[in-house]
Amino acid sequence: MVLLNGWTFPLNDPIPIFVIVLFIILLAPILLRKLRIPSIIGLILAGMAIGDHGFNLIAKGSIDLFGKAGLLYIMFLAGLELDMTEFKKNRHKSVVFGFFTFIIPLGLGYILCYYLLHFNFMASLLVSSMFATHTLVAYPLASRMGITKNEAVTISVGGTIITDTAVLLILAVITGSIEGELNQQFWLKLSFSFLVFALIVLVGFPLIGRWFFKKIKDDQTTHFIFVFAMVFLGALLAELAGVEGIIGAFLAGLALNQLIPHTSPLMNRIEFAGNALFIPFFLISVGMLVDLKVLLKGNEALIIAGALTAMALSTKWFAAFITQKILRFSAIQRNVMFGLSTSHAAATIAVILIGYNMKIIDEHVLNGTIILILVTCMVGSFVTANAGKKLAIVDAGKIPDVINIQERILIPVIDPDKTDDLLDFSVMLNTQQQKAPIYMLTVMQDEDRLKEKVALNNKNLEKAVKHGAETDTKVQTITRVDLNMANGIARAVKEMLISDVVIEWSNKSSTATAFLFNSLFGTTTQNILNSVWETVFICRFEYPLNTTSKIVLVLTKNAEYEIGFHHWVKRVVALSKQAGARIQVCCTLATQKAFAKELTKNRGSAEVAYRHFEDVEDFLVLAREIHSNDLIIAVSARKGTISYNSYMENMPAKLLKHFEKNNFILLYPEQRQAEYMETGVQPEDLVLTPIQDQIDNINKLSRAVKKIFKGKER
Template sequence: MLLEIALPLTNPVLKFLLILVIILFAPIILNKIKIPHLLGLIIAGAIVGPKGINLIERDSGIILSGTAGLLYIMFLAGLEIDLVDFKKNSKKSIVFGVYTFCIPMLLGTLAGLYILKLSMPTSVLLASMFASHTLIAYPLVSKMGIAKNIAVNITVGGTLITDTLALLVLAVIVGMTTGEVTTEFWIRLFLYITLFGLTVMLLFPIIGRWFFKRFDDSVSQYIFVLVMVFLGAVLAELAGVEAIIGAFLSGLALNRLIPHTSPLMNRIEFVGNAIFIPFFLIGVGMLIDYRVFFNDLETIKVALVMIIVATSAKFLAAWFTQKTFQFSADQRRLIFGLSNAQAAATLAAVLVGYNIITGETPAGDPIRLLNENILNGTILMILFTCTIASFIAQRGAKNIALSESLNAESDILENSERVLIPISNIDTIDELINLGITVKSKTNKDNLYALSIVDNSTIDNIGDKQAQKILNKATITASATDNKIQEILRYDSSIVNGINSVVKEQKITDLILGLHISKGISDSFLGNLTEGILTRCNITTLIYKPAQPLNTIKRHLIIVPENSEKDLGFPSWINKVWNIARNTGAQLVFYANNETLHFIEQLQSKQSLSCTSEEFSDWEDLLILAKNFRKDDNLILILSRIDRPSYNKTMSKIPFYLNKYFKETSYMLIYPMQAGALISSKIDFKNPTVNAPLERLDQLGKIIGRLFRKKTK
C-alpha cells in the first residue's frame, strides 16, 4: 500500500516522525543563534501548526501529550525542590507569592477597566490571567544545576500560591457569572480543597513508601510515579482547582521517596525532557497565530496592553522580592524569568472565559465573558512572555552557575575521591551502588569502583563468569543514574588481601561493604574486618545492612562517640552523612555528648538539612535508644579503631546488640579515618558536597585545629 501524503498530515507514523525531528533539530539550529531550546520548540510548533504552514493539526493526540508535559513540568518542580529549604524559606515564598499575585491583579484590573473598557468581572478575570504563570523555564534552570538556589526555591513556592489563587478567582468569577456563588459554594470549595490537599500530602507518601518497599522493578516504579502524578491531577480537578496544582503537590508528596541521585529520578527527568515537555512546548506554539498582527488592529491593541501589563507586573514582583530579601540582580532575573511565562493557567482561564456566554447582541451574536480579541491577544502574550522568560532565565541562570563554580576553592581536585564497593552477592548490588552514589560528592561521575574477587586456587572458570556477571550488573545500576563505575576483577586467595591491594593500587579514599539482608553481623566478621582491613587500610569504611530501600528511610539516627570530632576522618564521614540526607530528604538525628553535639551543630548550621540532636553520653545505655526506634529508621553507628581517641569499650558489644535488637532494621557502621592515616581528606564547609584529598596531611590538621580554636572561643 502506497503512503499518501496530504496536508495536514494524518498518517500517525509521519506525524510522530515530524515531531521527533522537530524535537531533535529545532534546539540544535536555534541554539547556534543563541535562542533557548525551549523557545525553539515553541517557534517550531507555530511554524508547523494549523496557523502556520499547517503540517500538523493540534488534535487530541497533541493535546493529550501536551497536557502530560505540562503536568510533568509541575511535578518535576515539586520533586526537585529542596524541602528543607522550602520550609526554611516558606515565608519568603509567601511574600513573593503575594507580590506576584497582588501586583498583576491590581494593574490588570485597572487596565481592563480604564484602558480596555471591560466590565468588572471580565477585568478581574483578565487580571487573574496575568497573576498566574507557568514554569516553562524550569527545565532550563534545572539543567544548569541551580535548581536548589534560593531564588528558584521561593519562585517555585510562590508559583503554587499565585496559581492557586488565580485559579480560585477563575472559579469564583465563573460562579458569579452563572449565579452559583452562594454560601454553599464557598463551603463546598473550602472542604474540597482541604480534603484534596490532605489526601495528596498525607496519603501519597504512605502509598509510595509501601510500593517502593515491595517492588523494585524499574518499569513498575516509573509507571507507579506516573499514576500518582495523574491521580493527583484528577483529585485536584475534582476539588475544583486546575490539574497542575495536583501534579505539583504530587511532586512534593513523593519528594523524599525519590532521591535526586537515584535511577528512578534519572528516568523521570530523561523521559520528561525527551518526550513529554517538548510535546507541551510544541503544542503551545501551535496556538500562536501571526496573522492577527495584520488583520485586526483591535487585537494588536489588546495584545499590547496585555503584554505590557503582564510583563511589567511580573517584573515589579521580582524587583520588590529582590529588594525585600537583598537578592542579587541575577537572582532577580531568575525570579522574573521563571515567573513571567504565561501558558497553562492562562490558557485555562481564557478558554473558560471564552466559552461562557453572558448574552446576545441585537444581531444574535453571542456576547462572551472574554471575547475573541482577548483570546487572540492571550496567544500573542504567551509567545512574548515565553520568549522573554527564556532569555532572561537563561542569562540569570548562566551567571549564577558561573558564580557558584568560581566560588569553589582552587585547590579542589575532582578526581581525588575514590569510592570502592566490593561486591559478591548479586542481591545486594543495587543497594550498595545506590549508597555509593548517594554518599559521594557530585564533582565527578566516574570515581566509583566495583570490585569482584575470584579465588585464584580454583581450576575452572565458573567463578570468573559469576564475578563478571556481578560487575556487569553493578555497571548497569550505576549507568541508570548517569554515573560511570570502573570494574575491577581481581584474582586472590584472600578477599581481605584483595581489598587491601586494590585500596592501595587505586588510591581509594572510601570503602563500602555490604551485609546480606537476611544475615546479621558476627563477631568473627567484625574481628576479621578489624584485623584484615581497618588496621591496614586507614580509610573511611562503611558497613551497610539494608532491611529496606534507602529512599524509604524516614530518619537516620547517628550515634557519635565522645571525641569523634578529634578523628582525622571526622569531616569525611559527617559529609557523607549529610549527603545521604541531602540526596534522600530524610531527617538526621544526632546522639552524642554536649561537646560533640555543639561542634556538629556549628558545622550543620551552614547546611540546608533537617537535623535534630539529643544528648547521649553513656554507650552502655545504647539499648535505651532501641525503644525509640521506628519502623522506617536507619541506625548509623560511628565506631573507632582500638586505642584511638573516640574508642569506647562498649563498641565490642555492637554485633550482639545489632543481632538481637536491630535484626529487622537497617543499620550502617562507619569507621572514620583516624590518626596515622595514609590518606587524608578535606571538607570544604562552604560547599560540603565537595571532598578532596590534600597533598600533605598537615594541611588537614591545620583545618581541624582552626575549628577547635573557634569552638573553644
C-alpha cells in the first residue's frame, strides 16, 4: 500500500515509525486496561498488531535498536532495584526459599519439557529455567496493605535475588555452549572468562562509580549518562566473555545498587527513562515476533501453552509449600509467598526471547510464554490481594498506632463560590484546642498573564478569608503552578505536611466527549485519590451542616485495619459535637467493637447507636430510616487496600440516586502508598483482578438468590 510522499507499508522511515510507536506507548495501556489487560501484555499485543503477523505496519527489525536497549535496561533495573539490605537481614531464610523456588521449577520443568513435550536438552534447560524466574508484580499490593515487613514478604523479595542470579548463570552456560560442545575445555574457558568479567563488573564498577559521583557532584544529566554507559559497558563485557549481554546488564545493576539510593532523584530519572521509552519499545518488539494465529492451527500450540502455564503455577506453589513447612510459617504466609513469586514477566520475557533469537525454542514456546505471563500475573495479583488482606489483619495487633501529631486541613479551590460550606465543615473537624490555619489551595497552569490571574483569584478568595475570620479561624491562601490539579494538590500535601484534604463533589459532565475522556484518563477526583494518600473528604452539601440531626456512618468490612482509622474517628466525633448530631454507625460486629474501643480511647461523649450489617451493599436497606436532614458519611477505600471492596466503585452513583436530597461525604482514610519493585508495573495494573471481580459478581448473585428463597419460605 502506497501512502503520501511515497511511504509504503511496512514502514521503514523512522519518522512515521516513531509516531506510531509513541502513540502506542501512550494509548495502548490506557485502552487495554479498561479490558482488564495489564500494561505489559497490552504493549505486547500492540506489537503483535503492528508487526508482520498483524497489520504489517512496521518493517521487521526497524525498532530492534531500541528493543535491544530495552532488554538490557529491564535486566539492569532488575539488579538495581533489589533491596540488598533486606536480603542481608533475612539471608538464611531467603536462601531456603530461593533454593526451592529455583530448583523445584527447574527440575520438574525439565522433566515436563524433555520427557513429555520432547524438547531437546538445550530447549528443556532454557524453558525450565524460565519457570524458576519470578517477577514481583504483586509487591505493591503487599506494600499498600502494610505487610512488607512480614517475613513471608521479605524472603520472597530475597528469593528473587537467588533465582534471577541462578537463572542467568544457566543462561550463560546455554549461550556459551551454543557453538561448541560441553567438554572440559568449554567449562575451563567459560569459567575463566566469566570470573574475570564478573570481577571487573562487581568490583570495578562500584569503585569507578564511587569515584565518579564524588568528582562530579551536581550534574544530574552527567550522572544519568554515566549510569547508562555502565549498563552497556557491562553488556559489552559479557559478550566479550562469551555470554549474553543481559547478564552483564544485571550484574551492573547489582554493582551500582548501593551507590544509587532507591529514593534519589537519579533513581527516579533511571526508572522514568526505562518506563517511558526503552522498556515499552522492548515489549512492542517482542510483540512483533509473536504470532498467536499459530495457536489456532492445531492442538500442539495449545497443549504447550497450557502445559507451560500449569507447570509455572504448580511448581511455585509447591516451592512455597515446602518453605512453609521448613520455616514453620502459616498457611496465609505460604499463600502470600506463592502470590508474590508466581508472576512471570520481565526476566521471563528476557530469557525466552534470547532462546528464540538463538533458535533454541520455536514460536510455539514463545506464544505459550505470552499466555503464561498473562495468566500468572493475574493469579499472582489475585492470590496476593486475598492472602495479603488476611495477613494484614493478623499483623494488625503487632503494628503500633499511627498518630497524626500535626493536623492540617487543605481545601483545593475548584469553584470559589462553593468554598464557604467546605470551610465551615473544616472548622468543625478541628480536634485541636489551638486552631491551626486552614489552607485554601488554587492550582494554576503556567501561562500568559499569570500574575494578573493570581491576583484576581486572591481577590475572589477574600470572601472565604473573611468568612473564616467570623469563626476565629485563620484561612491561609496558597497558589501553586503545576500541570494539573491533581499534581498541584499532591505536591502541596507533601510540602506542607497536610493531614486532611477536603474537596467538593465534582459532577461528571454529561457530554459524550467528557464521559469518554473521564472513562479513559480518570476524573480529577480519581486522579487526586491516586496521588494523595492522606485522609480525603469528598463533600456534597445541599443545606447547612448545623441543621444536621443525625450522622449515618457507613463502614466497610475491615475499615478498622487501615492506618487512618484512628484519625478519622476523631474527626467524625468532633464533627458530631460541633453539629450537635448523634451518630448511627452501620458496620460489622468486628468493626463495631473497634469503633467503640476507639471512642473510649478518645474519651468521646458523642451519642452513638449501632446498626449491624455484614456487607456494605446492605446499607441501602437503611434508606427508609434516613431522613433528608441526615448527613451520610460513607467510609470508602482506595483500590488494592485492606478494606477495599469492588462495590465501592458504584458508591457515588448509589448515593446520588437514593439520597439526592441529603448531605453526604465520601471519606477515604489515610492509607499506605504502594512501593514498586518491578519495572514496567503501572499503578493501575495492581487492580486488574478480573478473577476477583467475577468472584464478587458470583457472591452478589448468590446473595440475591438466597434473599429470593428466604422470601418464598416466608
